Amino acid sequence: MHKSVNKVSERKAAYIFILPAVVLLAAFLIYPSLQTVRYAFTDYNIMRPDRIVFCGFNNFAELFQDEDFWIAVKNTLYFTVLVVPFQTVLALALALLISSRRKGVAIFRAAYFSPQVTSMVVVAILWTVMYNSSPDSGLLNALLVNLGLEPCGFLNDPNTAMNSIIFMSAWQGAGYQMMIFLAGLQGISAEQYEAASIDGAGKIASFFYVTLSGLKNVIQYVVMITVIQAMKLFTQPYVMTKGGPQNSTRTLVYYIYEQGFQKRNFGYACAVAAIFFVIVISLSLGMKKIIKAD
Amino acid sequence: MTKRKTLGNIAFYLGNTLIALIFVSPLIWMISSSLKPEAQIFKGLNSLSTFIPTGASLSNYAEVFQRINMWKFIGNSLFYVLVIILLDLLVNSICGYALAKFEFKGKNLLLTLVISLMVFPAEAIMLPMYREMADLGWINSWASLIVPFVAKCFSIYMFRQFFLDIPNELLEAASIDGCGPVKTFFQVVMPISGTVYATIFILDFVAHWNDFMWPLLVVTGEEKRTIQLAIQTFFGSKPINYGPIMASLTISAIPMLLMFIFLQKYYVEGIAQTGIKG
Secondary structure, eight states: OHHHHHHHHHHHHHHHHHHHHHHHHIIIIIHHHHHHHHHHTBOOOTTOTTOOOBOTTHHHHHHHHOHHHHHHHHHHHHHHHHHHHHHHHHHHHHHHHTOSOOTTHHHHHHHHHHHHHSOHHHHHHHHHHHTOSSTTTOHHHHHHHHTTOOOOOGGGSTTTHHHHHHHHHHHHHHHHHHHHHHHHHHTSOHHHHHHHHHTTOOHHHHIIIIIIHHTHHHHHHHHHHHHHHHHTOOHHHHHHTTTOSTTTTOOHHHHHHIIIIISOOHHHHHHHHHHHHHHHHHHHHHHHHHHHHO | OHHHHHHHHHHHHHHHHHHHHHHHHHHHHHHHHHHSOHHHHTTTTTSGGGGSOTTOOSHHHHHHHHHSOHHHHHHHHHHHHHHHHHHHHHHHHHHHHHHHHOOOTTHHHHHHHHHHHTTOOGGGGHHHHHHHHHHHTOTTSHHHHHGGGSOOHHHHHHHHHHHHTSOHHHHHHHHHTTOOHHHHIIIIIGGGOHHHHHHHHHHHHHHHHTOOHHHHHHOOSSTTOOHHHHHHHHHHSSSOOHHHHHHHHHHHHHHHHHHHHHHHHHHHHHHHHHHHHO
16 A cells, blocks of 8 residues: 555656656757757748748759758768777877876866866867967967078968867867777776786786777767767867858758858758768768667 | 886886876977067077077066956856756756656657767757747857757756765655655755765856857847857957967966866766776
8 A cells, every 4th residue: 555655656756857858859859859850840930930831842953953961971971980080099198197096186187188178169169279370470380480481371361270170179179089089098007008018018008908899988978978979069160260261161051050040041051960970970870770780 | 027117117107298298398488478579479489499488577468458358258258157057957967866766657758859969060060050049139148158058958967876875775765754755855855865966066167158159149249148159259469469369368267277276076987987987
């Protein structure tokens, strides 16, 4: 008797407990997601919200002809393909540098993590100033000239603008992944290294067979979150280049923003958003599957 | 052996010091420039002395506070971020608790939903979300900055994972003492779950302190301007003096820095946990 009363009050409590989260998720996550899909099939212009006409696959057909869209896709993929390995290797190298029980490690850890503590906007503004293309007012060009190299256009040159953003983003983001790697490295026991050295493995061999193989799951996880984060690139081009020069840093999210809010083609922007959505979801599901398969 | 150890130590400290200095040099330059008179900032960029603030003064900082209402913008950010966090801690922890400890119809469905919604990119739905805010009359209001971001699948999941480990005997004992399930949660479970609350607190703080794109869309005037929008606006407004710009960047990093000094442990734990549980 007592038990069943408990069950009833428990069920009641459960519904009260989940209610706020469920309502909020439905209103601000699920509903707008469905709306994205709906608007993608309309010619919705933000200036005429009273007049939304269904237009079938027109937006998507137009997209495939839209050169700017493909440039945005290309730029986003370019950024992702380069920043992910660069940042992951950098983060792993930093983690290895300080995975030691010596005194003072916390100071180095804090140093490598410090760009994370300053926000992306701060870092983007700072590097915009440092990337100035004149050696007289750009710190990095002054350094290049000092080293006897030619000054570089950095953000002003369509050939180097995205690479400059990649370099800065990896510097800013590596500290986060480093923390995950550090936790992973703690999971590898000293016995595993001893066993490897008894088997005659040198430093390099034990790095590959013990460290890297012990970190396999962590590396997969880090790559997954970095890929997803990279696909969402927006703040850096918005602050540093406004998508230029010559569209060289215009990304998918930037294009959604531009079409939806600056050019007011809401329906069209939703079509881009829907495609972006599909790409990100399939990437994360695909990578999850790979991780699970191991 | 000891000799080798000493050599190893020297290599470790020397190598790390050098690499760490190079790594943080942009931030050193930022702080150093924020203290310099304008004319000095771009002088001698090609020598190491550019990292040392000669003739240091706080006049750039004074100029920032004179030109824009920095306190207000920091206050705005602190306010809306803290409200999000408090609501997040309440709403998502009770939901996570229900998913961990209660039996009810639809439980598995909800859990599956929470896990799959975790990967939804907010950037893909911001257009209809903006429209929704406009329909609700929330553009340029605190509500638009706060309400859509209270419920978070990630937080629900983290809370659930934590509450799963709380022994059922403890909950049964509370129930024998006459506590209903709601009272049990608030009086027994919550007080012993400080770690998970602290972890979500700092993860949330970092995430929302950095908010940029959404405030850019829904905040129009100075009234609700966030700190990130404020420094971005300041960067583009005339007269462009780099000393004050660097000072504004430095100031805006301070709240997060303080948060880290106090809650670093939980942040590191939070990152590590997400990586391992993934």
